[in-house]
Amino acid sequence: MDKIIEMLLQLHPDLDVECDSLVDDGILNSIDVVTLVTEIFNEFDVTVPASEIVPENFNSASAIWEMVSSLMDE
């Protein structure tokens, strides 16, 4: 989870880490999402499938972490 927050802060240093509407508020743009998926791959060795690349899974640090955790369990 800390790693996810670190990734988000690298993209947006002034980001509110508690924010739960990162996509809905347009804070994360498409390049950010692309970068996050790349970073998740590099850090956790997990390829995020298309079915998981949905706004709900990127709206908050905890949502991203939940997605990564469940993908790692598979």
Next chain:
Amino acid sequence: MKNVLEYLENTLPSSASKVCYRDKKTSVTFEEVYTDARSIGTFIARKTGGRRVPVVVFMPKKVQTVVAFLGAAYSGCYYVPMDSEMPASRIELIFGNLRDFIIIADKSATAAIEKMGYSDRSYLYEEAAECDIDDSLLAGIREKQIDTDPLYIVFTSGSTGAPKGVCACHRSVIDYIEQLSKILKVDKDTVFGNQSPLYTDACLKEIYPTLKFGAQAVFIPKMLFSFPVRLIEFLNGYKINTVCWVASALSIVSGLGTFDTVRPEHLRTVAFGSEVFPIKQFNKWRAVLPAARFINLYGPTECTGMSCYYEVDREFAETDAIPIGRPFDNTEIILLGDDKKEVAFGDVGEICIRGTCVTHGYYNNPEKTAECFIQNPLQNNYPELIYCTGDLAKYNEQGELVFVSRKDYQIKHMGYRIELGEIEIAAGIMQNVAMTAAIYLKDKQQIILFYTGDTEKDDLLAYLKEKLPRYMIPADIVKLAFLPQTANGKIDRVTLTKNYTEQLTRTEE
């Protein structure tokens, strides 16, 4: 016909109450577009006092932005699309280039405009759209206009140095829309799904055919292009049947395995262009849409959008490239060699374009204009400008034009002339490799290859060693989950190069 607004005016009687443009929040009918655009036109004409100046439309991607473009046309001026997505430094350079201009903005841009000190010539969209229409004023403006008057200036990304503003007139746009509509077979039932930002020439493809035919254009939120399953669901929800997207936007959708979850239901025309579509990804689209027409489009901003087309009519092996085909009607392609003479059939030459589509050149930039808009070297009897694209192409055995590479992707490495595109295509053929991009580090004299997919890089390297001559083997191969993209969705080689060299510097430290 001499003004693009005639498309709207001719369609109005039959389509007044039909939805014309739609975005995720709102939609406007043809009647509303007509009314609001004339309000804005009246407003601008009063502010400029009849001077023809650039009207910067500083608004995000939404239907009102297009209405503002048309409003600028009604005022006899020409629009310059601008978006707060653009870096502030670039915006400043554009304002500097335009000199005399006014701004139509929405509230999201006012802070940025104030900061740059242009508040005194900036007006809110809402205010302009509420202006009472002055029919006789607008009629007087139209009467004086001719078809070679500018319609817009769009600034090209210009990989090096200052942005260049390509200035296009009504006549070029009309020529383009007439030819493009025939190729795409646009009719009143066409529903476009727009991908490109409104600050590029690419959105002409949706904006004007929609007006000409009483069709509909849906401006797809940019965010959806990161969420491919949602993107396809969006297409299905709005019954979008025609798309003209950059190839990488299509490749991301197919490359992520989206079609296992959801399939496009209404698409009948898929046009793509601006870059090479990897055949492996293309074939996935074809398999999922066996009845659709697939059309490769090619053309530079400097010639009003697209100049060549090829409708896919056969199978392609993964080693093939999809041709760019043949020029649009009323356009000629000349392949010139370094000696400015036409190359022999089958030889590689620079694509140079002749026709009404050739724009006026770069705004307030005679030096850059003179570099690429040149006298036709094949005749010296009367003045005739052609545009030299900097793209290399050749004719294949079937007599179709095939794009080879950008002149500047052609590198000289270890004494060999190499097309970076050839390395990309070779790597892209390997099983489980999705997308590829090659760059050349001049100072280190190294080819670096980036790719996405499930293959390990050692396996890819071994594969390339079998397929390519030794001098074309990359010095380093980097696996990424995604390739970065530019604003209009092309693979961003500048960012790839920057990230790679920064990482290199960090490692060396």
